Amino acid sequence: MKRLIMKNEVIIVGGGMVGAAMAIKLAQQGARVNIVEQHPIDADAVLSDPEIDIRVSAINRFSEQLFSQLGAWPIIQSHRHAVYRRLAAFESAAHTLTFSADEINQSHLGHIIENKVIQAALWSQFSQYDITVHSDLGELISLNTADERVTLTFSNTSLSADLVIGADGAQSKTRTLAGIGVTGWQYQQHCMGILIKLDAEQQDITWQQFQSTGPVAFLPLQAPYANLIWYHQGETLDKLKQLTPAQLKQEILAVYPTLAGEFEVLRHAVFPLTRQHANQYFADRVVLIGDSAHAINPLAGQGVNLGFKDVVELAKCLHNQSDLGAVAGLAQYQQQRKRANLLMMSAMDACYLGFSNQAKGLSWIRQRMLGLANRSGPIKKQVLKYAMGETETMS
Numbered sequence: 001m002k003r004l005i006m007k008n009e010v011i012i013v014g015g016g017m018v019g020a021a022m023a024i025k026l027a028q029q030g031a032r033v034n035i036v037e038q039h040p041i042d043a044d045a046v047l048s049d050p051e052i053d054i055r056v057s058a059i060n061r062f063s064e065q066l067f068s069q070l071g072a073w074p075i076i077q078s079h080r081h082a083v084y085r086r087l088a089a090f091e092s093a094a095h096t097l098t099f100s101a102d103e104i105n106q107s108h109l110g111h112i113i114e115n116k117v118i119q120a121a122l123w124s125q126f127s128q129y130d131i132t133v134h135s136d137l138g139e140l141i142s143l144n145t146a147d148e149r150v151t152l153t154f155s156n157t158s159l160s161a162d163l164v165i166g167a168d169g170a171q172s173k174t175r176t177l178a179g180i181g182v183t184g185w186q187y188q189q190h191c192m193g194i195l196i197k198l199d200a201e202q203q204d205i206t207w208q209q210f211q212s213t214g215p216v217a218f219l220p221l222q223a224p225y226a227n228l229i230w231y232h233q234g235e236t237l238d239k240l241k242q243l244t245p246a247q248l249k250q251e252i253l254a255v256y257p258t259l260a261g262e263f264e265v266l267r268h269a270v271f272p273l274t275r276q277h278a279n280q281y282f283a284d285r286v287v288l289i290g291d292s293a294h295a296i297n298p299l300a301g302q303g304v305n306l307g308f309k310d311v312v313e314l315a316k317c318l319h320n321q322s323d324l325g326a327v328a329g330l331a332q333y334q335q336q337r338k339r340a341n342l343l344m345m346s347a348m349d350a351c352y353l354g355f356s357n358q359a360k361g362l363s364w365i366r367q368r369m370l371g372l373a374n375r376s377g378p379i380k381k382q383v384l385k386y387a388m389g390e391t392e393t394m395s
């Protein structure tokens with residue numbers, strides 16, 4: 001009788017939030033996982049670091065459930081995070097679209113969490129599984145597939161596996177070497193993240209106001225901290241980032257709606273805005289997840305949540321497969337995720353362009369639409385459930 005050979009060795013290029021989640025999920029299913037990460041972290045050191053990360057993510061309930069499955073959620077809960085129970089979008093205070101957890105009988109809508117806390121909580125679980133981190137391989141030079149194996153050649157050595165997963169971000173070298181092209185563009189506007197210390201009780205609402213120069217937003221962190229997001233033309237933000245914290249505060253006061261209390265500007269950073277989508281999600285024995293496959297306008301904070309949905313779907317498609325690199329599972333994953341990601345990307349673009357357009361009369365139409373949406377009942381609840389990930393199933 002012919003012996004069944006299980007082909008279950010995986011290389012994940014990139015150990016960020018999405019790559020780390022993918023590693024644990026596949027290891028839980030019995031795969032042997034190698035992570036290639038040039039900048040490994042000490043999870044304990046990161047979790048004990050008092051410095052607040054200016055990079056944060058709005059984690060919906062779907063991603064929260066995934067973290068629970070991966071063993072990371074109790075660790076996140078014991079460190080800095082902020083629950084939000086309401087979210088609002090408005091152009092003027094008189095016409096506000098507000099979502100509340102109470103509307104769908106839930107305790108909360110999601111959490112705002114520092115990226116480094118999420119990554120460290122996931123990395124802290126690696127030792128429980130067959131996961132090996134490689135940090136000294138050098139530059140990734142080439143990728144070759146032969147004899148049902150894929151080999152990555154680095155400047156110092158090479159690694160082979162049955163499947164390579166590209167989780168190395170929007171500028172993915174894995175994607176390029178696999179010969180997968182992308183379509184997309186860079187938005188004219190950039191985004192400034194501003195960490196503030198807020199003299200107010202813990203906030204449970206995240207909001208976004210649409211202005212003629214672009215949206216401004218408020219994300220609550222664990223008190224007394226919060227994060228402000230400011231969209232504007234790149235040259236304007238380049239000037240703003242040269243200001244002292246005191247000077248930047250005065251600019252914020254001139255543009256932002258009134259915040260919940262007095263505040264102090266701590267740090268700020270500017271990020272370009274890019275929309276990018278891989279033409280396909282796999283080639284031979286290489287598959288893409290997260291920003292390697294899709295980079296989305298961060299307008300509604302859905303980017304990393306889409307990446308975590310990739311993780312769940314790919315793991316589901318590979319579960320119980322005798323060969324993780326076989327076409328059938330990868331094609332099924334692409335079919336399930338590519339269209340869904342494109343739909344969300346297009347929706348965010350429509351929202352961004354619609355609220356950035358200052359043509360005469362559009363402001364009046366937008367404000368009426370927000371007011372109508374706020375009274376839409378069942379439709380509003382369904383939109384809220386989708387944003388929370390409540391319409392997705394978790395295997």
